[in-house]
Every structure is written in C-alpha cells, then in structure tokens.
Amino acid sequence: MVSIPQAWCNAIPALGVTLAPDLPSPRSAPSGITLQIPPSLVRQELTREPSVPIPPAVLERYRQWRPTPLVRAHQLESALGTGCRLYYKYEGGNISGSHKLNTAVAQAYYYHRAGATYLTVGTGAGQWGTAVAAACAMFGMKCRVYMVRSSYEAKPHRRTIMEMLGATVIVSPSSRTAVGRAELHDRPDSTGSLSLALAEALEDTAEPGTLFCTGSGETYSLLHQTVIGLEAQEQLAELGDRADVVIGSLGGGSNFGGLALPFLGAAALGGPAVRCVSVESMACPKLTRGHFAYDFTDASGLAPLQKMYTLGHSFAPPSMHAGGLRYHGTAKLISALYDEGSIDAAAYSQRDVFGSAVLFARTEGTTPAPESAHAIHGATMVAAAADRQGVSRAVVFGVSGHGMFDMAAYRSYLDGTMVDSIVSDEAIARSLADLPPQPAEITSR
Numbered sequence: 001m002v003s004i005p006q007a008w009c010n011a012i013p014a015l016g017v018t019l020a021p022d023l024p025s026p027r028s029a030p031s032g033i034t035l036q037i038p039p040s041l042v043r044q045e046l047t048r049e050p051s052v053p054i055p056p057a058v059l060e061r062y063r064q065w066r067p068t069p070l071v072r073a074h075q076l077e078s079a080l081g082t083g084c085r086l087y088y089k090y091e092g093g094n095i096s097g098s099h100k101l102n103t104a105v106a107q108a109y110y111y112h113r114a115g116a117t118y119l120t121v122g123t124g125a126g127q128w129g130t131a132v133a134a135a136c137a138m139f140g141m142k143c144r145v146y147m148v149r150s151s152y153e154a155k156p157h158r159r160t161i162m163e164m165l166g167a168t169v170i171v172s173p174s175s176r177t178a179v180g181r182a183e184l185h186d187r188p189d190s191t192g193s194l195s196l197a198l199a200e201a202l203e204d205t206a207e208p209g210t211l212f213c214t215g216s217g218e219t220y221s222l223l224h225q226t227v228i229g230l231e232a233q234e235q236l237a238e239l240g241d242r243a244d245v246v247i248g249s250l251g252g253g254s255n256f257g258g259l260a261l262p263f264l265g266a267a268a269l270g271g272p273a274v275r276c277v278s279v280e281s282m283a284c285p286k287l288t289r290g291h292f293a294y295d296f297t298d299a300s301g302l303a304p305l306q307k308m309y310t311l312g313h314s315f316a317p318p319s320m321h322a323g324g325l326r327y328h329g330t331a332k333l334i335s336a337l338y339d340e341g342s343i344d345a346a347a348y349s350q351r352d353v354f355g356s357a358v359l360f361a362r363t364e365g366t367t368p369a370p371e372s373a374h375a376i377h378g379a380t381m382v383a384a385a386a387d388r389q390g391v392s393r394a395v396v397f398g399v400s401g402h403g404m405f406d407m408a409a410y411r412s413y414l415d416g417t418m419v420d421s422i423v424s425d426e427a428i429a430r431s432l433a434d435l436p437p438q439p440a441e442i443t444s445r
C-alpha cells in the first residue's frame with residue numbers, strides 16, 4: 001500500500017536553479033492594503049532544505065482524500081493503439097474537485113496559525129475559491145471569494161458549493177472595492193478577469209484578521225502540491241515501472257510543478273532521466289509565446305513584481321472553457337526551469353483537447369476537467385510520437401480535476417459550436433507592450 005508522504009519535496013536545491021528576487025511594486029498601495037503572507041509560508045518560499053515536514057494537522061486532512069489513485073489507462077491505450085504505457089494520477093476525488101485543495105489546506109492552516117480569522121481570495125473558474133472555502137471550513141475561518149463575472153454566470157453550481165461550505169461569494173468586478181468600481185466605471189459590461197478578482201480580494205482586507213490568500217503560482221504552493229508527484233513515484237515503483245515522460249496542465253504552475261518536481265529532483269540527483277512537459281491552452285500561451293520578464297501578478301499591481309513567463313498583466317485571454325488555465329503569468333520556478341531548458345512546453349487548441357477529453361471519458365470512465373484534458377491530449381501526442389519512432393514509453397499525466405461542473409463546455413463540443421480561441425500575434429504584442437519597466441531600465445534611469 002502506498003502511503004501519504006510525511007514531507008513535501010523541495011526540488012530547488014537538487015536542481016540548482018536560482019530564482020530572481022521579487023521586486024517591490026512601483027505602484028504605491030492606498031493605505032491599509034498590504035500583502036501579508038504568514039512567516040511560515042515565507043520561510044517555505046525561500047527554504048533550501050530538500051524536504052519540509054507536513055504538519056500533523058495538515059496530514060490529518062490529507063488522509064481524507066489521499067493517497068489519490070495512479071491508474072494505468074489500459075482502455076485508453078487500446079483505443080489509441082499505442083505501444084506506450086499510460087498512467088494518470090487522479091486529483092478530482094475531493095470536495096473541491098481538483099488538486100487545489102492540497103495547497104489550500106496547508107495555506108489555511110498557516111494563515112490560521114498566524115492569527116487570520118477571515119481569508120479573501122480571487123477565483124476565475126471557481127476551483128481555487130472552492131478549495132479555499134473548503135479549507136477555511138476545516139479550520140473554522142470565514143472566507144470571501146471574488147469570482148470573475150463570466151464564470152459566476154457560466155458556472156452557478158460553483159457558487160452554490162462555495163456557499164454550502166460557508167463562504168461569501170461576490171461577483172467581480174464589484175462595487176465593494178476601488179479597483180472594482182473603477183472597472184465598472186470604465187466598462188459597465190465588464191465580465192471581469194482573474195487579475196481583477198485578485199486585485200479586489202487583495203484590497204478587501206481592511207478588517208482586522210482578514211488576509212488575502214494568493215493562489216497557485218507561489219513557490220510554496222508548488223511545494224505543497226509535490227504530494228502528487230511523490231505518491232506517483234511510489235505507486236509507479238510498486239507497479240514495477242518508472243516514468244519516461246511526465247505531463248501536467250499549466251495554470252499558475254502548482255499542478256504541473258506538484259507532479260513534475262519530485263521526478264525532476266530525483267533525476268537531478270542521479271535517478272532515471274525524465275522529460276517533463278507543461279501543457280497550456282493556445283488561448284493563454286504564456287510559456288510558448290510569452291516573455292521572461294518582471295510583471296505584475298494582479299490587475300492593481302500592488303503585489304511585488306515577479307520574474308516569470310508572462311503574456312503581460314493586461315492580457316485578456318479569449319473566452320475559453322479551461323478557466324483554470326487563464327492566468328497571464330507562470331510560477332517563478334516553472335518559468336526559470338523553462339528558461340534554462342529543463343522542461344518542455346506545448347500548447348493545444350480547445351477542440352483538440354476536448355476530443356481527447358471525450359475519448360478519455362469513454363474509455364477510462366472518468367470525466368476530466370477541461371484543464372486536465374490538456375494533459376490528457378498532451379499524453380496522446382507524446383504516445384503518438386513515440387509510436388512513430390517505434391519506442392514504448394511510460395507516460396505519467398495529471399488528471400488534476402473532474403469535469404462534472406463543465407457540462408456546458410462538453411455540450412458545446414458535442415454541438416459543434418466550440419471555437420478554438422487562438423490568440424493573435426497583435427493581441428500578445430499589445431499586452432507585452434504594457435510590461436512594467438525592467439530592472440535594467442529602472443537602474444539606468
């Protein structure tokens with residue numbers, strides 16, 4: 001029997017990768033707004049220890065849904081006629097419906113210990129909001145979720161589950177915050193964006209005990225998610241196999257990082273070589289078409305600047321069903337690894353991805369989230385390439401969540417009304433032109 005890891009895996013020392021330091025935002029915050037991250041999380045962000053023990057209170061929660069299954073996708077293999085061994089790690093079996101609860105629980109635990117009684121969050125598709133709502137319920141904290149209007153309207157059940165968990169859900173842009181009011185003034189019909197929802201949640205922390213809970217791009221989020229990859233390594237060993245290729249979808253970066261980092265770390269320490277592929281949407285192609293530069297993480301630009309692969313903080317992805325992949329930037333660690341060539345990236349179109357999602361549902365008996373379907377499609381592409389070369393590879397991919405709230409997306413795929421939403425070069429050039437001054441420019445002024 002595979003056990004739950006007792007410690008998270010910090011692959012940074014093994015990989016010898018250096019992250020550029022964050023820079024203070026050049027925009028000054030209206031008084032009262034600060035980004036307060038509990039000291040324990042700041043220490044995890046910077047630690048050089050190769051492993052970080054999981055607190056007993058967090059482990060106790062993990063036991064409710066971990067270890068998660070690693071499944072050999074035999075039926076998908078035969079449908080594809082591939083000679084590869086395909087394995088998927090399934091994270092959809094908890095109340096949030098995705099991997100996000102792995103870090104939400106840990107973050108809620110540390111915020112609670114730091115004295116927080118209320119957490120505010122911004123959510124796009126609703127998965128992060130649901131995860132933090134669930135985690136707050138576990139530790140007796142209150143939760144206020146700013147949810148992007150377009151998904152608030154498209155996914156009413158997401159709101160219901162968050163309210164069921166005791167959270168208050170506010171549609172973003174809202175009139176509760178200055179940044180929301182400004183957006184409503186400029187664009188009364190605004191359907192919102194993740195960076196705006198984040199900015200609203202960050203602003204709405206004036207009451208004592210209220211703190212803003214960031215999301216899935218911070219290095220500590222990636223650390224918490226390594227339970228996924230650590231379990232997968234042990235499960236593969238139990239099955240007598242090892243991974244040649246590891247594939248995960250990329251939103252902020254914690255899903256891909258959580259699966260891939262333990263494998264990359266082991267390879268760097270002399271273990272078996274592994275190729276890791278991050279899969280993004282052609283509607284939000286930050287690794288494949290973005291720049292490696294300092295950028296804002298939210299629309300107000302009050303949080304520190306991070307050096308990352310970004311499409312620019314003003315990038316507005318075209319409408320797409322994988323809401324969890326719409327963030328304009330990429331975790332610093334994933335960005336640095338991509339920049340040095342340690343990982344690969346691919347971007348796929350929505351219709352291709354849903355084709356693979358439907359095949360997966362029919363063959364494997366699990367409805368994948370649209371985000372997860374990107375990794376599934378990536379796995380079918382890697383398998384096809386290996387077959388053409390006449391080699392058999394072990395391919396491990398992350399099915400990061402279930403798609404039971406995404407029936408409108410599946411409906412449009414089946415009806416043939418789904419569009420591909422590929423962004424133009426002009427749109428990317430326009431938002432990249434909005435990048436803040438870079439350090440070289442700042443110091444030479």
Ligand SMILES: *Cc1c(COP(=O)(O)O)cnc(C)c1O
Nearest residue numbers: 251252253254255324371400401
């Ligand atoms: C959020 C989400 C992703 C992307 O995860 P990140 O950790 O933000 O990279 C992938 N799959 C599902 C189901 C998600 O909810």
